[in-house]
Amino acid sequence: MINRTYRVCLVACLVIPGLVVGLGYSKEPASGPVPTVPSASAQTELTPEKAFDLMMQVLTHKRCVNCHPSDDYPRQGEDSHIHNFEVQRGPENHGVAALQCQTCHQQENNNHSGVPGAPEWSLAPRKMAWQGLSRVEIAKSMLNPENNGGRTLAETVHHLTEHELVLWAWEPGVDANGTPREKPPVPKAEYIKAVKTWAAGGAPIPEE
Amino acid sequence: MSDTKPKKKFSRRKFIIRSTVGVGVAIGATYFTRPLWRRTLASLANSAETPYMGNTDEPRLWFEVTAENEVILNSPKVEMGQGTFTGLAQIAADELEVNIQQIKVIHAPTDSGNIDGMSTGGSLSISGLWQPLRELAATMREMLKIEAAKQLGAEVTALSVSDGVVSANGQSLTYGEIVKNVTEWEMPDTPPLKDVSAYKYVGKPIPRVDLKDKVLGAPMFGMDASLPGMLFGAVVRPDQVGATFVEADTSKAENMPGVVKIVTEPDFVGVVATSRMEAEQARQAIKAVWKTDRNWQSEDIEAMIKVGQGDPVTIQKSGRAKRILNNEEDVVTAEFTSPIGAHAQLEPNGAVAHVEGDKATVIMSTQVVNLTRKEVADRLGLAPEAVNLIPTYLGGGFGRRLHTPNAVQAAVLSKAVGKPVKCFFNRKEEFQNDTFRPPTHHIMRGKLDENGKIKAIEHNLSSGDVMFGSPMFPGIAEPILGADIGAWRGGMIQYRAIPNLRTVSWRVKLPFATSWWRSLGLLANTFAIESFMDELAIKAGKDPVQFRLEHIQDDEAGYRLSEVIKAAAQKAGWKDEVVNGRAMGFAASTDANTPCAHVVEVTMEDGQIKVQKVTCAIDPGMAVNPDQIRAQCEGNIIMGQSAAMYERMIVKDGQLLPSIYGPYRMALMRDAPREIDVVILENGDAPGAVGEPPMGPIGAAIANAAFRLTGERLRSMPLVSS
């Protein structure tokens, strides 16, 4: 008798149980360059100028700049290569018609696939392009209402310190190989404090 | 059906029972290692027709007639996209006298008794089965007619048959009705076959028989298989080249949720769990220790793959090419390279296995049904007959599924837990445990005479192994052949009117697995030879199409090659000039007796080559299904373009990388040519190879077109314009 075909049988009640890998920042092993954490004494003397330096160490980091490209292609990876498959910005900065950021990127990092995620995952608008800009140029652009979406300084500070997509930089998850992504060189709390100190000090931008 | 042993006489068909294979190589190695004999063997291997190697010519093991008047065709060949099932259905329907809709082609499980002796590969399925399947189908039809005659009370000669209904004297019976009442089959001699012109299906562009299932997303692949009570397995594998397993600490994994058992074998550690995710997580928790002797880098591999290193064998020699090229002035020399290539088929390798006491069932996609069964049986200590291998549709083959250790691993895990186990590679494992297309290095030398014709030409090629080391071939083949047939496939000079020609194949053993990749050495070897032909044509100041035609010998193979060259050039409107920023490139090859020529049209976009159009002419001898031949040409052209322009595996700190699509850059929709024009010639008397020959000329044709556009001669794949 010929065994004519195999039957794909339903596996009833197959339970896919709990996943033990957490998403938390604290569980990830450290990676990348040693953060340049200011000493305690330096922190107590945080001037707007020093705060600017700390803030810019973060804003020029690839976790930020990869999604502030100057062209229509997001960057990815520690080497900031053009995003795989040359996915594009699209008319509203979240991809093209049927290939949106949300086709792959969801509200959180996905530790199974290594695809990063956060609310409103998208590119910064073209006017907020930072790629290739100096610190001073980035700062000027950031404060220019024509480029920053009409934000006041307070609103800009809010974006920089409260927006979940921005703060994702400190919870960047793992890549496709399971390797933790590099975090910005300044811890989140220090960065937030620096942004606020800089703003409170009149948001000074140094001469180039 | 009756179990009575039929009495029958078969005609001499192109059909070899597996047990006779190997006799030729068992005679003794010493004599045959002589250079002349090796060249003779190589020449035979290059152009011989390969017969079908099966284990049965019993029609009832090939065809099963159902009560619903369907004919189930138990195919010993597997379907991996190449369209074989459709071709077999066409051939069988015509001789069986049924409507093609009545034929259902399935993969023959090994317990059906119909087992392919070798593999599905080499573009040999339709060509190898053309004669035997027609004879089997015709015999089956006559068997049905003999029984119908008895049941209808009529003479066999008075019967008419159409769409599986036999009629006489105003009465009729379906094949399904006939078989119900057969107690003992009578076996006729093989009847005469119909004239090809009388066929209704053969030669027509019949839609694929698996088309609707594939459009509906039917569960037809190995990865879709499951069995009741099935568990999930995962195996710990090294990600370093040359790593061997030492030991593993499994203590953490043992206590993880869902883990049923950790299985430690001499050569691997595996885990069985109740779900895929649990198995994967437990695998990651196993700390395995591997031993590696060396931290390999790409530079190490490149240094190994060089003409002049390893063992040379002269596989083609005519006249005095070496003496001329070593001693005369004005010799043209050029070097070419190709990188390590991954298969990257979409369905990962894996299997569902169920070992129950002294028998086992394995469901999977494999190109080597019989060999996989044997490997599983050997590992379990069972006779091959105790293992039923149930092949499924393949989510891509391309030679990758000629190695199937996954089946053994799934079976070992299943035996350990006494339940069915499904165990598949993840994508990283798939990339890092691939059996890669070996990297190659080529040195071409040539000399023109005073009339601008080639006086002498030589091809030295260095390659990692393709056939050697493959479980498909006995180890004794290595010393006899000396050179790896797979590595030098397409490496001989096909322009035999050149008075002095020579091809030397250098064998290099690499520290990672290299093996069969669609068309084997054909893509890289043709890239070197046909790029060099272009260089010689330019040096001779001749049109490259005419230049090729000038060097083709006057015989059947030469005639067929000339015809495809002329057909491609004519259809494409060949012009050896740049028009509106667009240039053409030409190349041709002959593989498994099927000549093929491509005209590629390219432009430059953002500093990179863009393939706009490919015109292809191919002569498979005879066309069983012109639409599927077109599909194979289209697929080969784009897959070959992908390999020639974008793909490259590297070795970095002992790891084979990349291990994911994207970084392993392949042709996408945006890269594929917008126009592909295929011309099919039929200058033979039987269907020949189609699934690989169109891969041959694509790399050279692109490089030749790019040279015309930019003046830059690209001699290394992937072809990147500077």
Add this chain to the structure above:
Amino acid sequence: MTISFNINGKPTSLDVDGDTPLLWVVRDMLDLKGTKFGCGKAACGACTLHVDGKAIRSCSYAVKYAEGKNITTIEGLSDGDQLHPVQQAWMEEVVPQCGYCQPGFMMATAALLEQIPHPTDEDIDNNIVNVCRCATYYRMRKAIHRAADIQSQNAKTQTS
């Protein structure tokens, strides 16, 4: 956690870890095998299905996000026996070879036609970036244009 959604029009409730990729819920728990595993890294597109009409790569989509949503897989793309225009076009152009990646491509194409009923070649290039190793791209492009024609023809028939 208990997660409820509609899949191919059918209300479904499951007790499952919320971080499980939707792909494995669909394939292993609901036994809908048309959605394929290719890479598990959202790179190849073989696992593409629709969530509320939009193309999603299900290997990288935690099932918890599907709560209350409408999921369509290749099995639910057709309307009973009536094939979706994309499937009809795929049949007419005889697109599949091995067939493994094709459901993902068809789902991506169906989502594209929802957004752009008549995509240009450039739209196709930019939106359809799935991977097909048999390299059926040439026929797929023809089939995508053909599907657009079938769809607009159907729309005209319905409105007239």
